[in-house]
Amino acid sequence: MNKPLRRIAIFCGLLVLALLVRDNWLQYVMATELKEDKANRRVAIERYAQPRGDIIVDGKSITGSAKTEGSDFDYKRTYKNGEMWAPVTGYASQAFGATQLESIEDGILTGNDDRLFFRRTLDMITGKKQAGGNVVTTLSAAAQKAAFEGLGDKKGAVAAIDPSTGAILALASTPSYDPSTFAGNSTETDSKAWAKLQKKENPDDPMLNRALRETYPPGSTFKVVTAAAALENGLVDDVDAKTDSPLPYTLPDTRTELKNEGNIPCKDASLRDALKVSCNTVFGKIGADLGKDKMKEEAEKFGFNSEQFTPVRSNASVFPDEMDKPQTALSSIGQFETAATPLQMAMVASAVANDGTLMKPYMVDKLQAPSLDVIEQTEPEEMSKPLSEDNAQKLQSIMETVVQDGTGTRAQIPGVTVGGKTGTAQHGVDNSEKPYAWFISYAKLKDGSSPVAVAVVVEDGSANRDDISGGGLAAPIAQAVMKAVVDSKQ
Amino acid sequence: MSSTTNPSTHHTSTIGAIGAPSRRNTELALLVFAVVIPVFAYANVGLALNDQVPPGLLGYGLGLGLLAGVGHLVVRKFAPYADPLLLPLATLLNGLGLVVIWRLDQSERLQVRSTFVEAAPRQLLYSALGVALFVGVLLLLKDHRVLQRYTYISMFAALVLLLLPLVPGLGADVFGAKIWIKIPGLGTIQPGEFAKIVIAVFFAGYLMVKRDALALASRRFMGLYLPRGRDLGPILMVWAMSILILVFETDLGTSLLFFGMFVVMLYVATERTSWIVFGLLMSAAGAVGVASFEPHVQQRVQAWLDPMGEYLKSKQGVVGHSEQSMEALWAFGSGGVLGTGLGQGNSDLIGFAANSDFILATFGEELGLAGVMAILLIYGLIVERGVRTALAARDPFGKLLAVGLSGAFALQVFVVAGGVMNLIPLTGMTLPFVAYGGSSVIANWALIGILIRISDTARRPAPSPAPNPDAEMTQVVRP
Numbered sequence: 001m002n003k004p005l006r007r008i009a010i011f012c013g014l015l016v017l018a019l020l021v022r023d024n025w026l027q028y029v030m031a032t033e034l035k036e037d038k039a040n041r042r043v044a045i046e047r048y049a050q051p052r053g054d055i056i057v058d059g060k061s062i063t064g065s066a067k068t069e070g071s072d073f074d075y076k077r078t079y080k081n082g083e084m085w086a087p088v089t090g091y092a093s094q095a096f097g098a099t100q101l102e103s104i105e106d107g108i109l110t111g112n113d114d115r116l117f118f119r120r121t122l123d124m125i126t127g128k129k130q131a132g133g134n135v136v137t138t139l140s141a142a143a144q145k146a147a148f149e150g151l152g153d154k155k156g157a158v159a160a161i162d163p164s165t166g167a168i169l170a171l172a173s174t175p176s177y178d179p180s181t182f183a184g185n186s187t188e189t190d191s192k193a194w195a196k197l198q199k200k201e202n203p204d205d206p207m208l209n210r211a212l213r214e215t216y217p218p219g220s221t222f223k224v225v226t227a228a229a230a231l232e233n234g235l236v237d238d239v240d241a242k243t244d245s246p247l248p249y250t251l252p253d254t255r256t257e258l259k260n261e262g263n264i265p266c267k268d269a270s271l272r273d274a275l276k277v278s279c280n281t282v283f284g285k286i287g288a289d290l291g292k293d294k295m296k297e298e299a300e301k302f303g304f305n306s307e308q309f310t311p312v313r314s315n316a317s318v319f320p321d322e323m324d325k326p327q328t329a330l331s332s333i334g335q336f337e338t339a340a341t342p343l344q345m346a347m348v349a350s351a352v353a354n355d356g357t358l359m360k361p362y363m364v365d366k367l368q369a370p371s372l373d374v375i376e377q378t379e380p381e382e383m384s385k386p387l388s389e390d391n392a393q394k395l396q397s398i399m400e401t402v403v404q405d406g407t408g409t410r411a412q413i414p415g416v417t418v419g420g421k422t423g424t425a426q427h428g429v430d431n432s433e434k435p436y437a438w439f440i441s442y443a444k445l446k447d448g449s450s451p452v453a454v455a456v457v458v459e460d461g462s463a464n465r466d467d468i469s470g471g472g473l474a475a476p477i478a479q480a481v482m483k484a485v486v487d488s489k490q
Numbered sequence: 491m492s493s494t495t496n497p498s499t500h501h502t503s504t505i506g507a508i509g510a511p512s513r514r515n516t517e518l519a520l521l522v523f524a525v526v527i528p529v530f531a532y533a534n535v536g537l538a539l540n541d542q543v544p545p546g547l548l549g550y551g552l553g554l555g556l557l558a559g560v561g562h563l564v565v566r567k568f569a570p571y572a573d574p575l576l577l578p579l580a581t582l583l584n585g586l587g588l589v590v591i592w593r594l595d596q597s598e599r600l601q602v603r604s605t606f607v608e609a610a611p612r613q614l615l616y617s618a619l620g621v622a623l624f625v626g627v628l629l630l631l632k633d634h635r636v637l638q639r640y641t642y643i644s645m646f647a648a649l650v651l652l653l654l655p656l657v658p659g660l661g662a663d664v665f666g667a668k669i670w671i672k673i674p675g676l677g678t679i680q681p682g683e684f685a686k687i688v689i690a691v692f693f694a695g696y697l698m699v700k701r702d703a704l705a706l707a708s709r710r711f712m713g714l715y716l717p718r719g720r721d722l723g724p725i726l727m728v729w730a731m732s733i734l735i736l737v738f739e740t741d742l743g744t745s746l747l748f749f750g751m752f753v754v755m756l757y758v759a760t761e762r763t764s765w766i767v768f769g770l771l772m773s774a775a776g777a778v779g780v781a782s783f784e785p786h787v788q789q790r791v792q793a794w795l796d797p798m799g800e801y802l803k804s805k806q807g808v809v810g811h812s813e814q815s816m817e818a819l820w821a822f823g824s825g826g827v828l829g830t831g832l833g834q835g836n837s838d839l840i841g842f843a844a845n846s847d848f849i850l851a852t853f854g855e856e857l858g859l860a861g862v863m864a865i866l867l868i869y870g871l872i873v874e875r876g877v878r879t880a881l882a883a884r885d886p887f888g889k890l891l892a893v894g895l896s897g898a899f900a901l902q903v904f905v906v907a908g909g910v911m912n913l914i915p916l917t918g919m920t921l922p923f924v925a926y927g928g929s930s931v932i933a934n935w936a937l938i939g940i941l942i943r944i945s946d947t948a949r950r951p952a953p954s955p956a957p958n959p960d961a962e963m964t965q966v967v968r969p
Contacts, residue, residue: 001889002881004758008893009877011754012900016870019904020863022913026822027859034823039801039816042824042836072599072836 041072046112048073048094053109053132053370055089055101058141061134063089068184076185077102082178084148087157087171087209088139088363090312091179095190100209100312101135101364108133108367108375115375131370138167138365138378142484143452147172150477156437156458157210159342160481163350163442163453165380166359168310170454170481171343173210212314215339216457219425221438221470222334223283224348224399227271229298229332230286231391239271239394249281251288251326258284258329261424272398276406278422280333287332288325295332296321301386302358303347304340310363317344334425342455345440350453352395353419353442356387396444408439410475413483417444420478422470439474443482445489452485454478513574514566520578521558528554528585531832535593538833550592553614554585557621568628569946575875576945579868580923580938584617584931586865587924589832590852594845597838609845609926616928620935627939634944638887641695644688651685652731656738669741669918682744683920683933686751686898687940693752694890696724697759701886705760725768728752733776740786743905743917747898749773754897755890758880787915794915814840814848818910822854822862829858845926847918850910865924866907873900876941882948892944895937 026034036043048068052075054061062085064078077092079085090100098106107113111120111132120130140160147158151174160170181193199205208214230236236243247267248257258280260266266279274282287295299305299319308314317340320331330336343361351358360383367376387395399419402408408420420441442453456474529551536544544550558581565572592610600606631637637644655661660671670678697704704721729749736745753769781787793800793815801816821837824830835855840848854862876896883889902919909916920930 001758001761001886004761005877005881005889005893008754008758008897009874009881012873012877012897013870015900015904016866016873018913019866019907019911022908022911023822023854023859023862023866026819026911027825027854027862028827031823031826031859034820035826037820037823039798040820040824041839042820045836 044094045072047106047110048075050111050130050132051075052077052092053111053134053368055085055109056134056136057085057088057139057144060141068094071185073185077179077183079178079180079183082180083176084144084172086176086179087173087211088137088144089179090209091183093179093183093190093194094185096182096194101137104311105135105364105367108135111370113375116369119369119371133370133375134368134372136365136368138162138165138169138363139171140169140485140488142488143170143481144172146170146480146484147456147477148174148176150456150480151458154458154473155204155210156456156474156477157214157342158454158456158477158481159211159346160452160454160485161343161346161350161359161361163354163359163450166350166361166383167365167380168343168361168363169452169485171209171211171363173208175204175206177206209312210457211342212308212310212312213341215315215317215341215344216436216438216459217425218334218338218340218345219423219436219438219470220278220280220334221345221348221421221423221440221455222332222338222340223275223278224352224395224421224440225299225302226283226286226295226332227275227395227398228302228352228387228391229290229295230271231394232298232387233290233294235286235290236271239398242268242270243274243282243286245269245274245279245282245285247281249285251284251329253324254326256326272401275398275421276401278407283333284329288329290332291325292320292323292328292331295319295328298386301384302351303344303383308343308347308361310343310361312363314341314343314361317341334423342457345438345455345457346453349420349440349442349455350450351384351386352392352399353444353450353453354392355389356392357385358383399441403441407471408441408475410471411439411441411479411482413443413479413486415446416482416486418442418479418482419444420475422475424470437470437473439470439478441475441478441482443486445486451489452482454481456481512570514562514570517565517574517577518562520574521562521581524578524582524585525551525555525558527582528589531586531589532592534831535589535596535833538831539593539596544592550588550614553618554581554588557581557584557617561621561624564625564628565942568632569942571949571951572942572946573875573879573949575871576938576942579872579875580935583865583868583923584620586853587849587921587926588613588617590849590856590924591845591926593833593856594838594849594852596833597844599838600841600844603841605842612928613926613931616931617935619928620932623932624935624939627936628943631940631943634888634891634940634947635885637691637891638695638698641692641699644692644695648685648689648692649731651681651688652735652739652744654681669739669744680920680927680929682741683929684936686747686902687895687933687937689748690751690755690891690894690898693755693894694887697755697890698887700724701759704756704765705762722768725752725756725765725772729772729776732773733780736776736780736787737784740784741918742787742790742915743902743909743919746773746905746917747901747919749776750901751894751898755894758893759886759890790915790917794912797912814842815912815916817841818848818851818854819912821851822911825855825858827859829854829856829861832856846920847906847916847925848910849925850907850921853924854911866903869900869903869907869922872896872938873903875945879941879945879948883944884948888944888947892941895941899934899937 051065055063062080065075066078068076073094090102092098092102109132111130143160147170158172177197182190184190197207245268251258260280264277266281269279269282296319304317304319307316320337327336331338360381362378366374369375396419403411403418403420407422411418411420423438425436437458440455442450444450456478458473533543561577591613595608595610654671655669669682672678732745732749756765797815800811801813804811804813817840837852837855838844873896880889880892906919906921908914920927922934
């Protein structure tokens, strides 16, 4: 009987061995994967186990943390002036996860980032609790306030950039939301607040970050890109020379007449005059003459057709690829399928203001360890050069004319040179819906430096087509933002 | 067959019994560790959870020490040659189980559940009852061969125990498995745990008598000895019983345990590999057959193959699904190699049955890979000491009983630990000594008692040789 007994002993040993192997598989090989599984509640518990690091603007935090009771999450996020800053911060909610900066820099904010590993280990040895680091942004509190208050009850967005570095100064979107209202995980208050903000319940879609994630037809503001293409490709050399622009102008290969807004002097207008009064005919013809490839090339130099990472992702603005001549003409005046985010149009203005060099837009200046040591510092980075310095200055000169005595007079700031361009974009089939009012501009100080470029879009302004034109609705907001930045510089 | 007549096995412990040291002091020394380790673990939990040594430490330490002490004294007195490892190992597991059950009692997540009760004090009471039964076995069962007399009564008793949960009004259906009976005022009992021991007695007694017939009367076919048709009777009966348990009590674990135990004992009794082949074929056929129509079994298999899908369905509120399997896997993974430390994990996310069927997951998260491997090795040691007892036993009944009990113990550990670690489909069974549950703790202490009794008999020095008749004067016996 002993031979089978020994075999049974071996069999029982194999059973235990199988368990040991399986255990090693689970707790060694698969351990990290299981531990970091998003559905594993421990991930969320750890995230909220200590006060979260803060997001900082102008040296002051715009976020905070509050102790919570009655759940296995210890701390929840709080926001100071959450509605104003939501397009910058995104949200970090116990129940609904995190987005934008809160999500991208989550590692730093929770203290779990690999770059903090050494400090974390030290803390563990010395018995200190893990703490989160800070995200220092490039934003300007004054500019953001001007943008948010300028938009007020209107639906729209503002993006402002420092042209010389690409640092984002303002990023506002209205209607906005207060991420504090659903930062916890109470089914009573937080879930209800969350549900109310969803597009289903709220057609205004307050959680949409219009400054980065919504593309609008840019309308006449796109004429700046077309003007840049004309200068860069040598189609126009002298901005004050007459162009060969017939009026009325029939779109090539069609019998459709391209119309201007009202009866404005566009026949053979110079580039300066054409931009000043916003001639559709002149810029439509330039686009058709250059052709879609040259137009697309110039647009892409400004950043069209690619997503931007600031590091928060911005949707790609669109300059269409497949189109015929009349469509190219329409696209060149910011219609047809051309669409741009407010950030994109701010980049256009900033490239012009920065003498033709486009800097990569960014909003995180540096990441700090809990001890405030700098872990990562963002260096300004050149993205492309859509214009030569010479052509950029020509374009600046005609954009300044627009503000001096063109459609953008309401953007003037005493003692500061301002260049800009208005836009009124059509919206809906046959303009059946209310148009978008656009304004893009930059401010230039006496020493020639340009501290700010801004793009403003206001949706569904007034019913009156003339009044909504960018000059009336959007330019004052742009003016306020630029003034806030200029004032804070002095 | 008998080891004493087979020279090839003399080098093993079977012969070493003569003049073997009793090893009682070894047992005592090991018991000190078996008590001190859980006491430290207990203090560890208190420090981690409340930053203070738990106030119950003294009572708990004394309680466990008292149980171990009583067990030791009884063994010293009534089974002096018993295996020295079994009692300390069982005590250690029991003690660690108590600590983890107490730790889960402190969980706020579990405290808000409607079914929450303070389990640790009850488990301590069950452990005391278990040790009492252990003592009772050693006191009353002076020689395990006595059990042979109760072969057929055991069969009857086992059948009754197994069928009890099916009696209307007595059985309790707890989350799909009907393996409990409700006794008003006493709570629920899992008769299957006791049936495990009783049925081992029946198998051992039956096979000892029949094994020659089962082993010798066979035909050779393709290298295998095929049993005669009529000899297939018993295995078919046990198989049918297992299938019935599976179908009517929807308990995969008990079913597998009984059939596996029978095949192991049949193989040992007959030394015929063909029985293993038959056993495997029959269990495979049975499992596949039942799985084809039994939704409970199908669902368990589905959950085994796709624990994450099961988790998501449960989260969506689909009735009949459970997120526990996935929660247990996350607990294991989050523990990693060294674990979070006692009291610092989140294994209570498992919720229902966190301190019984799923208790190994808490060990996994808080003591890590190292802790679970240690626990598994302790189980391995108990099983191997049991099989060694079988090797050392001098009578076939003792051999069969010891290997049956050890084999059942090993299968139970495999089925429940494998289920919790998702190595095999999950079945509702308790981890011996560690999991919360009175029936399990009490029955397993009785099992250890019987093994200790057999090992004592096996290692007891052979009676001194009979006096040489030539040396003495012939005595005349007058009528």
